[in-house]
Amino acid sequence: MGLTKTEKFTDQQNTVAKFAKAFAHPARVAILQHLFNIDTCVCGDLVNEIGLAQPTISQHLKELKQLGLIQGNIEGTSVCYCINKENWNNMKNTLLPFLDQDLTQKTSCC
Amino acid sequence: MGLTKTEKFTDQQNTVAKFAKAFAHPARVAILQHLFNIDTCVCGDLVNEIGLAQPTISQHLKELKQLGLIQGNIEGTSVCYCINKENWNNMKNTLLPFLDQDLTQKTSCC
DNA sequence: TTTGTTCATTGAAATATTACGATTAAATAG
DNA sequence: CTATTTAATCGTAATATTTCAATGAACAAA
Numbered sequence: 001m002g003l004t005k006t007e008k009f010t011d012q013q014n015t016v017a018k019f020a021k022a023f024a025h026p027a028r029v030a031i032l033q034h035l036f037n038i039d040t041c042v043c044g045d046l047v048n049e050i051g052l053a054q055p056t057i058s059q060h061l062k063e064l065k066q067l068g069l070i071q072g073n074i075e076g077t078s079v080c081y082c083i084n085k086e087n088w089n090n091m092k093n094t095l096l097p098f099l100d101q102d103l104t105q106k107t108s109c110c
Numbered sequence: 111m112g113l114t115k116t117e118k119f120t121d122q123q124n125t126v127a128k129f130a131k132a133f134a135h136p137a138r139v140a141i142l143q144h145l146f147n148i149d150t151c152v153c154g155d156l157v158n159e160i161g162l163a164q165p166t167i168s169q170h171l172k173e174l175k176q177l178g179l180i181q182g183n184i185e186g187t188s189v190c191y192c193i194n195k196e197n198w199n200n201m202k203n204t205l206l207p208f209l210d211q212d213l214t215q216k217t218s219c220c
Numbered sequence: 221t222t223t224g225t226t227c228a229t230t231g232a233a234a235t236a237t238t239a240c241g242a243t244t245a246a247a248t249a250g
Numbered sequence: 251c252t253a254t255t256t257a258a259t260c261g262t263a264a265t266a267t268t269t270c271a272a273t274g275a276a277c278a279a280a
């Protein structure tokens with residue numbers, strides 16, 4: 001147990017869950033928000049910006065990178081991160097239709 | 111450790127994470143999708159619809175109910191669930207601006 | 221009343237996630 | 251070459267999540 005039974009669900013449902021997981025921790029939300037606010041690459045100052053230890057930030061960045069939502073380029077001795085526009089749009093195309101479903105209920109029994 | 115350091119983040123960041131967590135498991139995505147598809151209350155057949163044990167479904171329903179995204183009414187011997195429209199809209203108002211941020215980068219160093 | 225149905229709760233086991241100290245790797249500066 | 255800086259990785263500890271068998275509570279039907 002403790003193991004998500006992925007095979008019981010559709011690809012779409014698993015994909016929605018996978019992307020949602022990226023935003024399911026405030027540190028990752030904060031990292032992404034900072035990348036948007038800066039509106040360019042962030043080189044190095046993420047550890048100062050967010051108040052967590054360097055290995056922790058590094059781990060969150062790794063997860064976001066594995067999902068493809070951000071990308072990192074080595075810039076001398078530091079690493080620069082930014083949003084991966086294409087994959088961010090892919091994520092939006094997956095999540096928005098789910099979140100934006102129509103709420104008109106034909107019959108309301110509740 | 112293993113404990114999210116909520117106090118390091120803004121209320122908005124914690125709220126985004128909290129809502130995203132609702133969608134971070136395919137079973138909960140499937141439950142919500144079924145409620146949307148049926149477009150009315152679902153009484154009972156969620157366990158058959160999703161292939162997980164009854165206590166597991168019950169727990170996922172509990173989490174969605176605690177977040178306010180769904181509501182349940184007792185209907186004789188069964189319980190009817192449906193989307194809570196008002197809170198679903200609140201959730202959308204929190205998540206959509208985050209997901210829909212502008213992607214025009216002034217300078218691109220990546 | 222007894223039996224069956226439906227769903228919540230409890231308890232426990234397994235896996236996942238979060239966090240950080242210590243270390244390593246790579247690049248630069250002197 | 252050595253020291254410094256920056257970030258990834260390793261190892262580990264703590265908490266969280268997922269799952270389900272067993273049980274309980276509420277109600278309906280017999």
